[in-house]
Amino acid sequence: MEYATIRELVSLAAAAETSIWQIVLQVEAEEEEVNESDVRKSMLTNLEVMKEAVDYGRQNNIQTGGGLVGDEALKLEKYFASTSEAEQNNIYNKIITYALATAEVNAGMGKIVAGPTAGASGIVPAVVLSIGEHNNLSDQRLVEALFTAAGLGYVVSKKATLAGAAGGCQAECGVGAAMAAGAAVELRGGSPQMAADAFAMALKNLLGLVCDPVAGLVEVPCVKRNAFAAAHAYTASTMALAGIESVIPADEVIMALTEIGDQMPTCLKETSRGGLAVTPTALKIKEDLQ
Amino acid sequence: MSIFEIMGPAMIGPSSSHTAGAARIGRMASLLFADKIDRAVVKLHGSFADTAVGHGTDRAIIGGLLGFLPDDQRLRSSFELAETEGMEFSLEEVKLREVHPNTAQIELYNREKTKNLELVASSIGGGRIKVTEINGSTVELTGRMPTLWILHQDRPGEVGIITSILGSYKINIAFMQVYRNRKGDIGSCIIEMDDQPNQDVIKDLEKSEDIFQVRYLPRI
Numbered sequence: 001m002e003y004a005t006i007r008e009l010v011s012l013a014a015a016a017e018t019s020i021w022q023i024v025l026q027v028e029a030e031e032e033e034v035n036e037s038d039v040r041k042s043m044l045t046n047l048e049v050m051k052e053a054v055d056y057g058r059q060n061n062i063q064t065g066g067g068l069v070g071d072e073a074l075k076l077e078k079y080f081a082s083t084s085e086a087e088q089n090n091i092y093n094k095i096i097t098y099a100l101a102t103a104e105v106n107a108g109m110g111k112i113v114a115g116p117t118a119g120a121s122g123i124v125p126a127v128v129l130s131i132g133e134h135n136n137l138s139d140q141r142l143v144e145a146l147f148t149a150a151g152l153g154y155v156v157s158k159k160a161t162l163a164g165a166a167g168g169c170q171a172e173c174g175v176g177a178a179m180a181a182g183a184a185v186e187l188r189g190g191s192p193q194m195a196a197d198a199f200a201m202a203l204k205n206l207l208g209l210v211c212d213p214v215a216g217l218v219e220v221p222c223v224k225r226n227a228f229a230a231a232h233a234y235t236a237s238t239m240a241l242a243g244i245e246s247v248i249p250a251d252e253v254i255m256a257l258t259e260i261g262d263q264m265p266t267c268l269k270e271t272s273r274g275g276l277a278v279t280p281t282a283l284k285i286k287e288d289l290q
Numbered sequence: 291m292s293i294f295e296i297m298g299p300a301m302i303g304p305s306s307s308h309t310a311g312a313a314r315i316g317r318m319a320s321l322l323f324a325d326k327i328d329r330a331v332v333k334l335h336g337s338f339a340d341t342a343v344g345h346g347t348d349r350a351i352i353g354g355l356l357g358f359l360p361d362d363q364r365l366r367s368s369f370e371l372a373e374t375e376g377m378e379f380s381l382e383e384v385k386l387r388e389v390h391p392n393t394a395q396i397e398l399y400n401r402e403k404t405k406n407l408e409l410v411a412s413s414i415g416g417g418r419i420k421v422t423e424i425n426g427s428t429v430e431l432t433g434r435m436p437t438l439w440i441l442h443q444d445r446p447g448e449v450g451i452i453t454s455i456l457g458s459y460k461i462n463i464a465f466m467q468v469y470r471n472r473k474g475d476i477g478s479c480i481i482e483m484d485d486q487p488n489q490d491v492i493k494d495l496e497k498s499e500d501i502f503q504v505r506y507l508p509r510i
Contacts, residue, residue, distance in 0.1 A: 106303030
């Protein structure tokens with residue numbers, strides 16, 4: 001069994017009357033010649049790393065390489081502590097806090113799971129862990145959601161790119177949001193096709209996103225962008241669960257991602273020679289750091 | 291390709307190419323050296339040089355030289371730990387020709403100064419690396435499969451001897467590269483295998499008359 005497109009992934013899952021995660025797990029076990037329980041164990045290890053990063057980032061003011069970020073999740077935690085219970089139980093608030101926490105840990109040379117990349121590592125854990133906590137789901141269910149995310153990202157890596165240097169931030173945070181959206185659909189009980197639609201909608205809306213990091217660091221705008229992309233992923237999953245479909249199918253959105261990435265000028269693809277990176281403030285920051 | 295390359299690796303941030311890849315380059319260098327490193331000279335090229343401090347590229351390479359994996363928290367404090375371990379190091383910038391933007395050149399020396407290793411390696415994205423030069427010879431070493439690096443006399447039949455030893459242990463060769471600087475000189479052979487070789491295989495190879503050095507490099 002194998003899959004090279006989102007469509008194939010959905011068809012395989014639909015034909016077997018199962019979920020995308022099950023197909024992804026099965027193919028991984030076959031391809032790598034390991035049994036499914038070992039594959040699950042490896043992903044559980046990733047889940048543990050994700051939880052630790054979120055916990056650390058929520059509780060600590062993190063010292064980062066450039067010192068441009070580090071206390072955002074902490075600020076949100078403090079803010080929510082002073083708000084109403086309804087506000088505290090709002091899943092979006094949890095999602096943005098967790099995404100910031102992970103992205104800050106990453107910026108501070110802490111341990112994270114790169115997925116799809118280190119710079120976009122806050123999105124998938126934020127969405128998956130928040131839904132898990134909100135609905136009291138078991139770790140195994142969360143592990144399964146990580147397979148959904150991984151399988152969707154796998155297709156992008158085969159057909160397009162996951163590198164900001166090649167495709168801009170649409171290939172990192174854009175794809176991270178799309179992976180998280182698909183995973184969120186399956187966690188929330190949606191069908192494989194709904195997961196594909198959520199994936200497509202999330203990615204469509206972040207197409208064209210450039211990679212213009214200030215001083216070349218994975219701090220500005222990267223860290224806060226993880227929070228926006230994570231909230232965005234959850235929005236896409238809700239729309240898909242309601243039966244809203246993507247007019248452009250997922251695989252064609254991936255084609256558009258590649259085309260846009262190719263047309264994007266090099267100065268906006270992780271070279272820090274354009275966009276936010278060359279604003280007066282960014283240039284001053286760069287100068288001060290050297 | 292495994293899905294754990296998409297949802298993974300677990301690593302120390304902030305950048306898979308500038309941090310995780312850098313740690314792997316350091317570790318690969320230490321595995322190739324296979325001796326206690328007394329002094330390391332690390333030269334950074336291109337984007338590696340431009341953003342080294344902010345990305346921890348410098349700390350990651352030194353940590354890798356100390357044997358740390360990309361997910362080891364000790365990468366952060368590798369400079370201090372190098373001092374404790376008695377490994378001297380210096381970092382400088384270099385401009386190399388026709389290499390990947392994320393490239394490092396590393397020179398390693400042992401205590402007696404009798405042995406040194408020089409290599410050039412690049413971080414090619416997503417934490418993956420490629421060693422492109424060892425002691426002046428062009429190579430291609432990725433660490434994605436269990437690998438043997440063998441130095442041998444360049445003479446007819448030598449490569450055949452190596453492959454039959456591996457064959458006798460039922461080790462399947464996935465990829466193989468053979469290099470030499472001059473005819474009849476020392477040949478260098480890089481063998482990527484489907485399985486890990488055991489100690490007996492390595493001992494058998496070492497016993498062979500015209501084999502000077504055998505290094506086993508696990509998947510990194």
